[in-house]
Amino acid sequence: MSLTAWLAIAVFATAYIVIVTEKFNRTLVALLGAAAMVAIGSVRGHEIFFSEETGIDWNVIFLLFGMMVIVGVLRQSGVFEFLAIWSAQRARARPFRMMVLLVVITALASALLDNVTTVLLIAPVTLLLCDRLALDPVPFLLAEVMASNIGGASTLIGDPPNIIIGSRADLGFNDFLVHMAPIVVVLMVVFVGLCWLLWGRRLRYDPERAKAVMRLEPRETITDMRLLVRVGVVLILVLVGFVTHAVTHLEPSVVALLGAGAAVLVSGLPHPVYLEEIEWETLLFFVGLFVMVGSLVHQGVISELAGTLTARIGEDYASAAMGLLVGSAVLSGIVDNIPYVATMAPLVYELVGPAPGLPPGQQSLWWSLALGADLGGNATAIGASANVVVLGIAKRNGHPISFWMFTKYGLVVTAVTIGLCIPYVLLRYFVLA
């Protein structure tokens, strides 16, 4: 490898370590890392802006951007608050039933929206419900964020790592539905059982307190029914756009952008309202990461690594898939799963290439990466961005959740869910393929 390649590795490793320590703003570090890559001559403007392999993945950026705008408009309607309070009342304010319904709503919402947005919407209303019932909200918040990470794994747009994998592996919305959704449904059923064992059996029902929840007025939270109907229709059309990719050949990012434009048009909301929901910092973090990882690809570091791995793997893709599944789960618990997948996706690409047309055994590597990274996000408090967001909300509301408290439950949930994915991957892509 050239001196520039070694310098690029040094820059990448340094930035990665600083991001993991969380001492500095991760976006700033990623952008500084990207700047350093340019400064050492590892990558140039043309590769950064115009190369699919070594530059910024605009499909990811604009898919995220479009969905953020749509969610920004949709949340103005109050529909999420309505759903949560309505479900609590359907559960007659019985704590475990309420937890199950909230967990299911969170998982479903996470499949359609990104996890951070989902927990931002569901956590405040959960705190309200627990406040009314004089219950500790911590078990509910933990269950919800973990359900969000599991539910988000089921679709292309549910979890940012999936968006990166989808773009790099050329996998569409339907591919994720076919390969990820079935196991996620099984995982959710098991997770509900885990919720009972970990928290539910200790929750106490107080009929007097329950009356305070039954008196809440969920319909009042829907402040603009017309807006809800209009944006609801746009969201359905966007989903149709994702599902019909094989016919329309519209990229998911283009569908999301068209949907965002339509949502803005039909809502009539002023631009500060929907622009406020766009997480510019997250988008810039992705930009910085893509430049850093792209630089490693451009310098041949990733193909070098892939060459070494290919020699070791040989034809034993089952072991490779298991290694990737378990290894990704472990590493995603230590590092936020977004930078992890941004680094690993080009490596898997070098190993097996784009997913369409691959034999099941080789394709399993892409799904193992997705399952490991998405579910590994539950392992620790810093495993996924949604975890960090929930910890922040809990602390602001006077219910701090420590790193170790999260990890204690997170490790159990991750071990069980990854444990279930192992036979799934082996059966589906090797034994029954």
Added chain:
Amino acid sequence: MRAEQLAEQVPTVRPATTGAEAARVVAEYRLSGLVVAGEDGVPIAVIPGSQLLSLVLPQYVRDEPNLSHAYDEQGADELCSVLNRSTIGELLDAKRLTAAKPPSVYPEDTLIEIASAMDAGRTPVILVVDRTGGFHGVITLSRVLAAIATAAGQDSPLVRRRLERDVLHPHDSG
């Protein structure tokens, strides 16, 4: 008009005062801000009156204002009783209230200097402290605006009466 002429003694609360008592003081005396005084009676913090509203709002309602619509009348009234549970000192320590160290002006400062200090400090109440540290009282937003309106030729009988009583002939009022 000088700061010394506009200075007045307003009711203050102590860090041990509960949130509910503080709200009563603000309402009773129609204050634009709450002045928190130390043991020696000298103000140590000024809290804009509107911030007291945020105290009855749980953080999750402030994060998601739509949730405020979900409460029925009884639920909403129950929330207000939360003001009895914490003291102003505790709320300041917990950063539920943000109080700037009260800005001050000198007794000889003019209306424009007072307006500038209040504007820069974004505070509805300002202290009048002389160069030796002696405390002369406070100036409230409504009193500054009354003086500004009068100086600008907006002479309302009510404003004039108030200024005459409090500022122009303060010794006659007692």
